[in-house]
Structures are given as C-alpha cells and as structure tokens.
Amino acid sequence: MTNPILSNWTTPFEIAPFNAISDDDFAPALEQAMQAHNAEIDAIADNPDAPTFANTVEALEAAGEQMDKVLSVFFTVAGADSNPAREELQRDFSPKLAAHFSGISSNKVLFQRLADLWSRKEDLNLTDEQARVLMLTHRGFVRAGAALEGEKDARMQDIKARLASLGTSFTQNLLADERDWYMELSKNDLEGLPAFVVDTARAAGQEKGVKGPVVTLSRSLIVPFLQFSPRRDLREKAYRAWAARGANGGETDNRNISAEILQLREERAKLLGYDSFAGFKLETEMARTPDKVRDLLMQVWGPAKSRADADAEILTQMMQEDGVNGPLEAWDWRYYAEKRRKAEHDLDEAALKPYLQLDRMIEAAFACANRLFGLEFTPLDVPLYHADCRAWEVTRNGQHIAVFIGDYFARGSKRSGAWCSAMRSQAKFPKVQAPVVINVCNFAKGDPALLSYDDARTLFHEFGHALHQMLSDVTYESISGTSVARDFVELPSQLYEHWLEVPEVLAEFATHAETGEAMPQEMLEKVLKAANFDQGFQTVEYVASALVDLAFHDGDAPADPMAKQAEVLSQIGMPQAIGMRHATPHFAHVFAGDGYSAGYYSYMWSEVMDADAFAAFEEAGGAFDPERAKALEENILSTGGSREAEELYLAFRGRLPGVEALLKGRGLIAA
Numbered sequence: 001m002t003n004p005i006l007s008n009w010t011t012p013f014e015i016a017p018f019n020a021i022s023d024d025d026f027a028p029a030l031e032q033a034m035q036a037h038n039a040e041i042d043a044i045a046d047n048p049d050a051p052t053f054a055n056t057v058e059a060l061e062a063a064g065e066q067m068d069k070v071l072s073v074f075f076t077v078a079g080a081d082s083n084p085a086r087e088e089l090q091r092d093f094s095p096k097l098a099a100h101f102s103g104i105s106s107n108k109v110l111f112q113r114l115a116d117l118w119s120r121k122e123d124l125n126l127t128d129e130q131a132r133v134l135m136l137t138h139r140g141f142v143r144a145g146a147a148l149e150g151e152k153d154a155r156m157q158d159i160k161a162r163l164a165s166l167g168t169s170f171t172q173n174l175l176a177d178e179r180d181w182y183m184e185l186s187k188n189d190l191e192g193l194p195a196f197v198v199d200t201a202r203a204a205g206q207e208k209g210v211k212g213p214v215v216t217l218s219r220s221l222i223v224p225f226l227q228f229s230p231r232r233d234l235r236e237k238a239y240r241a242w243a244a245r246g247a248n249g250g251e252t253d254n255r256n257i258s259a260e261i262l263q264l265r266e267e268r269a270k271l272l273g274y275d276s277f278a279g280f281k282l283e284t285e286m287a288r289t290p291d292k293v294r295d296l297l298m299q300v301w302g303p304a305k306s307r308a309d310a311d312a313e314i315l316t317q318m319m320q321e322d323g324v325n326g327p328l329e330a331w332d333w334r335y336y337a338e339k340r341r342k343a344e345h346d347l348d349e350a351a352l353k354p355y356l357q358l359d360r361m362i363e364a365a366f367a368c369a370n371r372l373f374g375l376e377f378t379p380l381d382v383p384l385y386h387a388d389c390r391a392w393e394v395t396r397n398g399q400h401i402a403v404f405i406g407d408y409f410a411r412g413s414k415r416s417g418a419w420c421s422a423m424r425s426q427a428k429f430p431k432v433q434a435p436v437v438i439n440v441c442n443f444a445k446g447d448p449a450l451l452s453y454d455d456a457r458t459l460f461h462e463f464g465h466a467l468h469q470m471l472s473d474v475t476y477e478s479i480s481g482t483s484v485a486r487d488f489v490e491l492p493s494q495l496y497e498h499w500l501e502v503p504e505v506l507a508e509f510a511t512h513a514e515t516g517e518a519m520p521q522e523m524l525e526k527v528l529k530a531a532n533f534d535q536g537f538q539t540v541e542y543v544a545s546a547l548v549d550l551a552f553h554d555g556d557a558p559a560d561p562m563a564k565q566a567e568v569l570s571q572i573g574m575p576q577a578i579g580m581r582h583a584t585p586h587f588a589h590v591f592a593g594d595g596y597s598a599g600y601y602s603y604m605w606s607e608v609m610d611a612d613a614f615a616a617f618e619e620a621g622g623a624f625d626p627e628r629a630k631a632l633e634e635n636i637l638s639t640g641g642s643r644e645a646e647e648l649y650l651a652f653r654g655r656l657p658g659v660e661a662l663l664k665g666r667g668l669i670a671a
C-alpha cells in the first residue's frame, strides 16, 4: 500500500489528507522522500550533458516534491497538534534533515555545474526571474562553502562543527543559570502583586519542589514581579540575578564562549572572502552594509534616548515621593513606569474584551483584504488535523487564488506563539500550483471567543504573512511568497496590523458581543494611546542590544566582548537606569545560533518600513487608497524574492523608507 503522505492527494485543492495519515506513516515517508531526493540530486549532478539552466537550476527547483509533502504535513502537526510520538519523531528528524540538506549544499559536483552556468550567465538568455534564481542558488552554495578546496575546505568544516557545539553550550549554560536560581517569597513578600503573578509564582514554586511561591528568571514571571512588587530590596536581588545570567563564573559562564564564537565567525567570513562577519551576513539582507544598519539605529537612538531621559526624571520624582533617595536603578524602572501607566492610561482590559470577538476580527481581516485586493473568502468543508481548524477558499473575480486555514485556539498540544506557514507555496514550475496557507494562533477559547487587543493585532499580523503567500505570483517556488530577505519578511505582516487601527474598521467590526454596539470612540483612543506607553525605555533597551550585536561582527572580532559591550554603551550614553534587553552572556539571539547574529537590528528595520509604508496610504487617499493597494500588491505582495528588497520598496514607495513615521508612531516625536 502506498504511504498516504506520498500518494496522490485527491482531496479538494489537494489539501493534505490528514484523516488518512497516522503517526506511523511519517518515518517511512521521510526515509523514502530523502532517498528519492538524493536520487534526483545525483541525477542532476551526474548528468553527462553540459549544464543548462533547465537541466540544473530548473531540475533542482523541481526536485524534492516528496520532501515538500512530508515536511509540510509533519511540521504542521508537530507545531500545532503535537503528542509524545510526534515529539520523538521531531528529535529523530532534525539531525537527519540537517545532514540531508548540508549534503546537498556541499555537493561539489553539483556546485561545478552551477559555477559553470554562473560564469556564462550573460549568454544563457535568461528571463529576469531565472537570472535571479541562478544568482541565489549559486550564492547559497558559495556561502555554504562549496567553492572551498583542500585545507580551506577542511578548516571550514571544523569551524562549522565547533560553532554548532559552542552554540549548544551557550544555550545549555543559559538554561542552567535560569533553572538554578529562584527566590522564595514569604506571605509578606507577596504584597502588591496581582493575583496572576501570585498564581504564576506558586506554580513555579511547585515546579521547583518548594512549598510556597517563588520568583524565577523566566521572563513571564520576573518582568511582572519587577513591575508590581513594592519591595525594592527584593526587586534588586531578582534583577541582579536576571542580569547576571551566563556570567556567574564557573562551568556555566558564557563570556569565553561568546569570545570564541566571534573569533570563529570572523575566520569563517574571511575564508569565504568577506571583510567581516557582518559583511557576510548582511550581503543577503535589504540593509546590505553595517553602515546602513548603524545609521538607521542611530536615527532612532537619539529621539528614544531623549524620551527615556525625560521619563527617567519623572520616575525618579515618583520614587522620591515614595521616600526613596538616590538615583533611579534598573530594578526601579518597571515598577514606577507601571504606577505611571495606571495613573495616565487606565485602560480596562475587561471592558474592552467584549468588543473584540474572534469571528468579527477574522471578518475584519477578510474585509480589508477584499477592499484592498478584491479577495473573497468562502468557507470550505474539508477534514483537517484538528476540529478547531477552519478553512476558506480564496478567490478573486471567480478565480481560485488559494486555500486559507485558520487554527486559532490555544491547546496543550500546540507550541506557544503565533505563526504563518505555507503548506504548499505558490509556483508555476514544474506545474502551476496554488498556495495552501495556514495561520496558527493561541487565543483563549470561549463562546463567543473574545480577544485582547494584542491578540487582534496578532491575528492581523499573521494574516499579513498569509497575504504575502496567497498573492505571490512568481514562477519558481524557491523565491515564492515569504522567501525574501529576513529584514524584509516582516514588512507585509507588520504593515497589515495598521488596518486594525483604522477607525472605520474598528467601528464596523469591533462590536460588543452582547449589545452589538460599536466600540466607543473614547475607548478606541485609549487603546491606541496605551500602545505607545514607555516607548522610550522599550526602544532604548532594544536599540542598545542591536548596536552591540552589530559592533561585535563589524570589523575585527573583539578579544574581550564584555569590554567591547561597555565601550559601545558608553559611546551612545546608555541611560543608567535601563539595562540592555539582552546583555552578551545571555544574548541567545546572537550566540545560540546564527539566526540573528549581526541581524538583531532587523525587527527595528522592518518596523521603520511598515510605518513608512502605511504613511504612503495616508498621504494618498487614506487606508484603502486603490492606487496604493495596487502598488503594494504589484511590487511587494506578489513578487516574493524575485527582485532585491530595496528595489521592491523603491518601486512601491518611490523612495527609500525614512524613520519619521516610526518615531511618530512610537510617540518619540510629535505627530
């Protein structure tokens, strides 16, 4: 019998036949798919004919169809509806998959064919998109080290292996420091803490085998503790432990590890012919150069620091009125900021919630997509992997565009957070395929299900990613939808969040669950204002970390990263009552792996763009300006990675993004 994952899917729109697949099917399907993929790769590499775009690049695009099927089904259920068997499979699959894909990117025979095509690219008569796919494929192999020979090749393999093991040690040390520390709270110590913090602290105590409540170093517990506890002595003790993670001396100290990682990254970049690791990392990004990143961060830094300095004065005054003398410290900021928030923006979350019904917010996201891009959504009855999943057929002028699946409710089998993935990406080669896109969230179930304002933003955010997939209109799958630079990929999602804030959208869709009345204007304004609270602090703690990350990877690697960190902070005049969001010994984004090294800036980069892009609508005919919507689809939502991100943005906006809209949006300069 054919494995149901690898069979022909005869379901509507060829959605994976989830009800026919059992967990026992995954391992044999993956084995078979990897073998088939390897055979396809070997056939391309060993082809006796001279390399052509068709027999090499297009053949690579077409290869791996079975892998796509297995991985899309498996990672959908492993993330959104796991169980012990699926967790076990995931542990088993991840090293196998890493080895499989690294085997392909270090295949020298295959690389020779790509290098040959690359050297003759002008004579190949390629379309713009084909030239782009050839460039990206060739560059991917070069960056993985496929062009290195002999000693250099061997050294590269050693560096990669050592970096992988250092990254793992960094993570484990951090976890050990986080696990080992806790502070018991007596009954008196609970004063001032809201019930949810006390509950979390009790649950944490149980987990540690302690009778009473404890504070741990988990962000979801220590941050509210620092926010609400009036006990300055306890806040100081907890904060100091939190800030010292990874720098406690002994076996779990990460300071030497971070120095070695930076040295090896620099050596790796130089082996590949780059000046620095930042040069290597940023080559594939929209930002391109360290100078452009620094320039953008510093444009935000100035106004953020001014705001933070002014806020610090107000908070210091509040502290003195409390009878505490001396300077405001890092363990004081959140506590006094929370007091100030309560006084200035008393937003009653409980009164807000009935206005944000999940079903109405889904309708709102769809209605905006209809007004902007003409998309229509019709419920679709197909068996999916969980009864809570819903599906819609997406059409435009009667033409099928995509299938959209929403899996919105939290459950124990789902990992935390929210995400969007394509179970099938749009492509026209080797055959035309329409996308199947899923949004997964973790909203509380209810009847009716009600959202917080943050939840509603998340819904719009993930739907923005979904639009990027669904409106994709390219030939090759490798550059389809969200296959764009990392510092560009959050543009469509963060941009879409802005439509939730459009007053006419909230007026129509934020209706009270019981009375059906629209949200009062006054409440709407409070919501929008509260979102900007304490942005001086938030921006400063983030930008400081981003600047240190950049300084580590631009130019020679520092022998002493802690000294380098101190130097950067002193140069920018870091306010003394604000800590870095992530200090070096626990900066997992940068040291646990390569993902955000020389790349932590990208959150801010995307936010600058989304604010600037939405301002383009406001400057034109408003949030639903049809010309702007058309330009957005033509130049950003449909184009995937077929052109450079900067080129796409220029085509949409007519100029590069400026920071003004972001600074206004965060309330750091006057609107």
Ligand SMILES: [Zn+2]
Residues within 6 Å of the ligand: 461, 465, 490, 493
């Ligand atoms: Zn996102």
